[in-house]
Amino acid sequence: MKVICDRAALLDAVNLMASIAPARSPKPQLSCVHLCATKDGDAGRLTLTATDAEVSLRLTTLNVDVNKPGEALVNAQKLQQIVAAEDAEATLTIEVDGDQIEVRGADAKFRVFGFPPAEFPPAPEFLDADDPRAGKIFTVQAASLETLVGRTLFATARETSRYAINGVLLSLKGKKLELVATDGRRLALARGHAEASADTEIACIIPSKAMQMASKLIDDPDENIRVAITDNQVIFGFNADAGEPRAVLASALVEGAFPPYEDVIPTDQDKRAVFDAAALRSGVRRAALLTNEESRGVRMNFTNNDGNSLRVSSRAPEMGEAEIDVNVDSYDGDAIEIGFNPTFLIDALKVVDEPQVVIEMKAPNKPGLIKAGADFVYVVMPVSLQ
């Protein structure tokens, strides 16, 4: 194998590879990136593949000159370091001699010991839509998927624990695509659209890590992403329209049941406040300055007697207290005092681009509901106030 690569394109690719391949592995082959150079007439292509136990990623770059097709298996970290260090070069040459991989710049020659390419696990197949093994398939616009992920991923549990669902629920009914995430204390639901055959129904949990990677792989907001769901895998194909996709991301699905999220979203809230999203965000953020580990919550006082108002207050023992008045555009319902973890509120308000948000409540020990437009619903559980 011998290829001449555009260094910048190669660096983008090896950066992603190095982020997937585990730095240390009991089998050193698994810390490697698999390189495969092919030639189709004059058009050469280099395919790079890396995997950890859960996720695998295959990238194809066309910015190469393939002198001699072939394969190689080389430590991903090392290759990434070399490509990153050769920053004066426009192109790099990769040539394989047996198990040795040579990377050459104008004034440098690196010879790295690799492994027989056959020792790398087979890459996930990106099957044609009509292949019966392809599973259920839909297509989503990159920009839309990015928004959906951005509006939900933050609400997943950070720590892996029995109780947390370390993934995002993907649900598709016809063209209606929903992502749902929760850490047991709040739940974020984002709605969007997908292209699929009318009878397609999907519900699966995608690991947070894969969801994050998928969002990171988005390059062009207008490109289409084809998503295939099999019994135990999800496969994203990026820029799938142009025949062979430029990137294929495969991940195992999270097993287990997602909480019945539809039941969790309250429908009988009897208090409703409408805010300018930025004003509310700023008010909560400022009140949060005087919270601490001991007193995490902010107290929210909604009143409707002398004009609508919200007072957000906080009190951190041995530190101090804060009181912020936030303008309320409209308020319906009785006065209420309810406590929330401000981080949970800010998390949601950060991902809202609509100018207005609505908070609906019922009682101090019942969930609060934040809505922005029709496509974002956020349930947040209160904290007890002292």
Added chain:
Amino acid sequence: MSSGTEAPSRRQSHQSGGSAPSLRIKSLAALLVNQIAAGEVVERPASIVKELLDNALDAGAMRIVIEIEAGGVDLLRVTDDGVGIAPEDLALALAPHATSKIFESADLDHIGTFGFRGEALASIASVSRLSIRSRPRDEESAYTIEAAGEVLSEQRPESGPIGTCVTVRDLFFNTPARRKFLRTSQTEQGHCLETARTLAMAHSHVGFTVRIDGRERLNLPAGQSPKQRVVAILGEELAPRLIEVHADEFDDARGLALWGLAGLPELARPTLKGQHVFVNGRPIRDRTIQHAIQEAYRGLIEPSRKPTAVLMLEMAPAAVDVNVHPAKAEVRFRDSGLVHSVVHRALREALLRADLTPKWPGQDRGGFREFGSDRSPGPAGQLGSGSGGSVSAAAFADSFKQAVGGPDARIDYDALRSAMGQHVPEPSQEVGPIPVARPADRVLQVHKSYLVTQDEQGVVIVDQHALHERVMFEQIMQRLQSGVFESQRLLTPAVVSAPAQRVERLADLTPLFEKLGVEAAPLGPDTIAVHAFPTFLFDKGVDPSEFLSDLLEQAETDGFPSSSEEALHEIVDMMACKAAVKAGDRLTEQELAELVSMRSRYERASNCPHGRPTSIRLSIRDLERQFGRT
């Protein structure tokens, strides 16, 4: 009874002339009575040593010599320089229920002497060949009287110093069955020595010498201070690990004064052997006091271990009934609540004031050995190898584990009570926190588990989990005092499956849970739903269902306290443990500095709630010694 028929044939030659047959019958009966009494008083040689020492101390002796041969069976002799017994009283001293110490039954209410029943000598005489030689101060010569079984000799003059010498030979010669119950002479002499050591502790002004089979095994000069005496007996090497304890409550009739030496937590042992409690100079076992001691060390040691402590209580004789146990080893306090609180508070104050950081074992390894009864005191009893080579980290850690014991633990009684809403005067606030050094400039994390830093005395090595757990525990207890915990409600209840009996246990814990911000309720016969959980535990990544299921499992065990106060401690303990950083967690430089600085901010930070030490110190002196600079 075989002994009754055996005794006359062993009659001594110097018995008093011919006794009338009727008298003999009477004396046989008396012998039986005494032998029965002896069953209670004279259990083994050590109990005789105890009685004879009591008598010598009652006689105001300044020097006492104890001789033991063949485990005390062949010979036991106690010689004192006390007031002596008048020749005409010698026979009386051996008569049952003859005592010079009590005259009327009202005296029983305020016994100021160690003996009072007048049965010891009679009992001993009934099961041995006993002789007493005594010379009061105003007498020209000493007189001797001898007894064997029921047979009493006439007293005869003999030369001898002022004082009394009681010799007991052929113990149980006439009750062979009892003799069979004795252990090896090694064991018996060990008990005798232990008895002498124990009594000597309480009478520092009296000189004690013990000779076993001709070899001197204990030699304590007269006129020592109480502290000198206790240290001389426990071992000089323990001195740096003993804290002085005081209390003085002599303001009213119920008055009570306390002095003692309390061992650092690291000296706790698996049994009560390290505890010596005296009331008015009398060694006693008392559950109230044992409990008070244990409570004072709560949180500093593993609960199954017993602190080392020597406590001397002085109180008006009327405030304590010593006439409740044949060997006078137990007493009854008129106000045991007062005794408990004085002991508990005095110990706790002393512990709070002390620097509880265990010392580097190389500095003084003797301290990590258990001090046994068979060890001679003084320089010979010390291990001289403190300056020897290097101590590996593992050996170092092991010796601490040994000294301090494994995980498991309880806590601090007063904070608990105030947490439960009862106001208890908090001594810790009067005495302030343990002085701990200024925060060191740099902290090194070793193997993601230990922090190494310095204070003005040397190098301090901290167990990150243990310290953080300790700090968390104190923080949680402190916060509990300011009210109910902030609690985060859950979107859908976290479900815990648990056997039915654990689900039932939940009801008992619910009131405590409310304070702690945990809301949980049975969901079915074998499931529990957690509806709300403290925000700070969420912050620390503690999983509600895991916490609940672990807690209920523990609540089911026998060791789990039934009182709600103690149960609260258990729960807080578990919270602290789960919320604390673990061994293996990498900490940022800031977190390291923060954690180490907390060491100085929280009282008793040197032991985690499980009783393990949180930090150990290698002093500059230790370093110098290890590097051969001294």
